Amino acid sequence: MTIFGVAGSVTLLFAGLAVQHSISGVNDRQFNDIIKYDMIVAQKSNITDKQQQQLDQLFQEKAVERTKSVYYETVTKNAGTDNDRQDITMIVPKDQTGFSDYIRLATRQGQTKLTLSNDGAVISERLASLLNVKIGSTITVKDATGTKHQVKVTGITEMYMGHFLFMNKTAYQKAFNTDFKPNGRLVTLKNRSISNTRAEAAKFMQAGGVEGIQQNSALRSQITTIVHSLNTIMIVLIVLAAVLGVVILYNLTNINVAERMRELSTIKVLGFYNQEVTMYIYRETILLSIFGIFVGWGLGELLHEYIITVVPPNNVMFNPALSALTFIMPTLVITIITIALGFFVNSSLKKVDMLAALKSVD
DSSP: OHHHHHHHHHHHHHHHHHHHHHHTTHHHIIIIIIBOOSEEEEEOTTOOHHHHHHHHHHHTSTTEEEEEEEEEEEEEEEETTTTEEEEEEEEEESOSTTGGGTBOOBOTTTOOBOOOOSSOEEEEHHHHHHHTOOTTOEEEEEOTTOOEEEEEEEEEEOOSBSEEEEOOHHHHHHHHTSOOOOOEEEEEESSOOHHHHHHHHHHHHHSTTEEEEEEHHHHHHHHHHHHHHHHHHHHHHHHHHHHHHHHHHHHHHHHHHHHTHHHHHHHHHTTOOHHHHHHHHHHHHHHHHHHHHHHHHHHHHHHHHHHHHHSSOTTBOOOOOOOHHHHHHHHHHHHHHHHHHHHHHHHHHHTOOHHHHHHSOO
8 A cells, every 4th residue: 555655646746747847948949949930921822013022021121030931831631549630831941041040950859950851851740740650651741722742751850839841842842743932931020029920910911912921929829828727737736646645654654553553562662762663663664665656657657648648739749858857856755755754653652652552452
């Protein structure tokens, strides 16, 4: 009971702290380190020269820090447990010069930088997980007209929000059997706040040559809401787990002492010191708690993996990496509880009436 009780408490503490670590900083990581643009401005296919001039003037305003010409399209693919339609943002830069100033392509583990090859595409990690594909696999996506295209996966990049597919011009022309023609721009603003992004997006929408705008502000708000809600739940879980540890160890220790009162009284009569009497029975609790901590680590890791896989929507991914603090904190909490209860047991055993205990009938 002690092993499973401690393991249950450590499991909940481990999972709560691990999930907090997984969701902390995801927003900043996604929209500061990985995605560095604020919006994608898609142009109409039949844009006039006057509309193009108006749009170029907006791109050159002081509020805009830099822009880059790309081909932008939303392609689809059915994936996930329910085989739902997943919207994938496909971005094909006009050239790769300075592309890392807008989007950082790198693996999550090892942070190895990725480049766009002529053979295929780099896709986001969450999409690769839903499709259960690896580097070298081939996926089939549908464009806006419903035409299917096969694309080889040449890299899987770190990404926590949204599904993305990145290709260079050569790979795009091979996969989609069409000429490359830019239809939009990545835009990075000097003031990257959500309110300013929305205000600047409204200006672009008023231009006649704009087909649509994809803002990062909506994605930021969505992931902030998810992280805030999940963080609140994890705080409650951590507090309850700590209380569970106290209740389990306290009750089991009391039962252990009560059932062995005659035995403890006997060794006290034989001349054992109070600390020796306490450790005579409490040594078991310490050893079993250590076993429980190791079991809790394993179960907590499984619970953490389940939560970060099932809870977020299909287009959101949390960081699955574990921190050292995730292992240290549950161990520290159980250690503090065990030591505190040790002093309590020691104080209780000092007050034991040895003669009364020895006279009692089992």
